[in-house]
Amino acid sequence: MLIDALLLQLGYNATLVAIGATLLGISAGVTGTFLFLRKRALVSDAISHATLPGVCIAFLIMASFGGDGRNLIGLLFGSAASASAGLWCLNWLTRNTRLAEDAAIGSVLSVFFGFGIVLLTVIQTLGVGRQAGLEGFLLGSTAGMLWADAMVIAVGGAVTLLLILLIRRPMTLVAFDPEYAAARGLPVSKIDMAMMGLVMAVTVVGLKIVGLILIVALLIIPAVTARFWTERSDYVVLLAGLAGGLSAYIGAAMSASAPNLPTGPIIVLVSFALFLFSLLFAPNRGVLAAVLRHFRFQRRVHLRQGLLALAQGQPIYEKLTLRLLRNGGLVRADGVATDKGKARAAKALRDERRWAVVRSDQAHEAAAALYDGLRQIESVLTQDQITEIDRQIGGPKEVLA
Amino acid sequence: MLDLACSDGQVKQSQASENSPLAIQGLTVSYGQKPAVFSVDMTVEAGKMTAIIGPNGAGKSTMLKAALGIVPPVSGQIQVFGKPLDAQRARIAYVPQRASVDWDFPTRVIDVVLMGLYRELGLLGRLRGDHKAKAMDCLDRVGMGDFATRQIGQLSGGQQQRVFLARALAQGADLYLLDEPFAGVDAATEKAIIGVLKSLREAGKTVVVVHHDLATVADYFDNVFLINTRKVAEGTVAEAFTAETLQAAYGGRLATAQVDQLALALG
Structure with a gap:
């Protein structure tokens, strides 16, 4: 069964999910590496949790205009909007108050997520616009994935990778030595913003497959895994893409090979297995x-x-x-x-x-x-x-x- | 040259500062409500080595960072070679304090030096053999050529400092600003660094160094800028580095015996 799944022989939906997940895994691994190098890994958790109110509000708007409340593009735009709002709050809090970044992350994350859960509950009691499945954004749901959904992920992932290729040098420079970067006239805060924008794009695109609670794992674990194997940042980026893609592919195949195995969590567990292997057996940095x-x-x-x-x-x-x-x-x-x-x-x-x-x-x-x-x-x-x-x-x- | 009266920063730009490599006017930088640097004027002389000295917390590093736009000033103007800072970025090389970065970052010595070629490489430019040759050349100048492919975490403090200097050299700048390059380094590194700085001066470049070791000031530098939140003195070593100015900058923090000893050493 698993062999069939790995060879994409388990039918249309399973194949679609496997390909979509792999693309997501690669772009999440690559993007997450810069976050990891900049030592701001946890910001992605705040971003992802802040997507939930946007998903719900977008659903309500689309449903109240008589459309299909579950239109993926619409929902993703909503999630991006509220993630931006969350990110803005986070930046404002760290810059203008005495709150340290970790405390600001905790506040933003919990408030946005709590608000999202309230909206989700309200929507479920309203019973409008075929709301069933909206909670799938929490942990991902791949059962009803469509061709169009896979395309959104493919295009989103490809654009993200292209943008990273374009700004990888300034991002690396800022991650290593922000003061030197500033002295050379690099717009450090804009580069940071671009990096966060890319993380947000990956998060939004990945909502359908791994869901907003677990996307942070896909952003960070591959980077940490890759770090065990190399001392060069450009290789960390490549290896993290590889680790992310591989764990997403294997995870998707495993979940397709047996009933009732949730795709997102299985992907996270596979990527954890890769991490554990690296932690123990990596040649220089391993235990x-x-x-x-x-x-x-x-x-x-x-x-x-x-x-x-x-x-x-x-x-x-x-x-x-x-x-x-x-x-x-x-x-x-x-x-x-x-x-x-x-x-x-x-x-x-x-x-x-x-x-x-x-x-x-x-x-x-x-x-x-x-x-x-x-x-x-x-x-x-x-x-x-x-x-x-x-x-x-x-x-x-x-x-x- | 004791200059205890603080200027208000509105003074008309003097003739000398017009083409100075670095001219600062009325610079005030503040963390919260407490100014770290207050209404400071500075005119760096071209082709000379200038030391910025003052007690701990006197605003030495802060002034340098504000001059480079790393820290936003509350007020003040910065002119580099007679033009605004942003037009002259390519002519300035900055060597930050070595504690300001994480040395476990996954990168090799040569990659750090190649960061100095950031402008030449651009966003997508391919890394060519001549880029690497240039980086190697800069590493050789600071005596670190044999370390090119080592991971930066394996370096000693002094070696890290020399790598930072090599990165600045790779830029091929005209004005070099160094933040405490001699802090906590071994004697070999200090010798290597001062050698490179003197060769830069011979090549007509301007060097400004935040410095803490009063004993070496007269040996290493042409000019001195004394600061303690406000400017205390500015000029050649003979003019500005005197027992009187040091007493004014350091106050009780410098024992009288130390001051006398320095004065004696200065003749």
Whole structure:
């Protein structure tokens, strides 16, 4: 069943949902990355919750004019309008009051969402304009998705991506160093506004699939996931798009493969699974890598200290050190150094003196920055450089009279 | 040159300030109701190195930020090379305090320097080999060429500061404004930075530095601007950096012995 779903073999609606969700996932991942880099991830939560009153008001207006209250374009325009109002309130509060941004987000989010829920309840008791399904905007509902709905998502997502391509450089510059950006004459607050506008566009477009409560997950989790794998912001953007698209695609397929699995929440869970995998297994920033690194580091420290102790004829008491030396065939069972051990110990002592020269010489600064007391000096300097350093240290020479 | 009388900012622009790299008139900047900089005039001399000094909280950094339009002033005019600031952005390079950014940001050393080429690259311009060569050249000038592909989080404080300077160099500006570039850096970095700044001066550029170390002022700089919310003194080191002006700027914060010692060092 899941294979069929992944290969888009589960019928028209499931295919439509899968394609729509994937496009949404890509654009949400890419857009969300800039929000994440700017450290304003939670603003998206305020924006998304602020869409609800707009959806309801748009529905009421369209229904009272005798139209179809559920016209998607109309509802999305309504949601965009109230999200803008929410964003404006948020900016006003942070700029003109002593409220910090987190407190302002909490206030805007809850007030707009509460107002939206009131309107939603009122609409349900009114019984006008085929209101059934309006609550689907809360958590997304893909059951009755139409071709036109998918097109709205496709076009919205594509336009968002295009705009991001256009302003990615200023957005990155502002995210890294807003003061420098301002000094260069970049309109920092306008760039921030453009970024928020893009987030709003993704939110509005994604209402139908993941709903307003969970869209924040699709904006932020892919960016956080991608950050584990790379140290370059442009790669974070690409990987986040990939992670977002992939989790949306798999999530949509999974929900289509069994009855009663809600699409939006499943997508969020899949993207969480990707996040968890990255958190644990990413090569540099992952938890497992950090633990392994620590153990390896500890063993290398012990081995090094053991060798230096051997070279200077000091006794070794530490059990781990002795075990490592014995396992490496560097000392005999009774703790006396083997020939191999003596050679390695002499080399370790020599390297200590070489490093001392490297670290005191400004010309070797880049190499010195890699010094951690353990690194092989051959891994940072060429043989010629080492020879030159040895010349500076001087070998055993005759004592001058 | 003690200038304790504060001008009202309405004074007619003097002849000297007309073509000054940076001329500030009647600048007041305030956080809330408390002014950080009050009615300050400053005329930077072209082709010279000027230090802005004063006690903590005297408004040194704030004045620099207001001169660049980063912080909105309450009042005052800024002229850069005789024209309004916005017309001259391309001629100014700014080096912010290094604590002002998050060094865990996912970017490499060379990418930070390439930010200096933002204007040349534009929105969609392709990053070419000559852009990278230029960035590498700037990194070499601050002695950071070997660090190009390292993640910025791996740098020491002094190295971070030099990367910021390399980014400013990449702009190829005529006026360099640096905010505390020597704060908390190692001796090697201080030497590298002052070397680069002096070479800029030799090339006819103008350098303005917010500085905190009184002991090196006479060594490094041609001119001095003393501030403590209001302007205290302005002029060459010999004119404006005296025991008298320092006492006026720092008040009780500088021990008399320190002042005497400095005065002695200044001859």
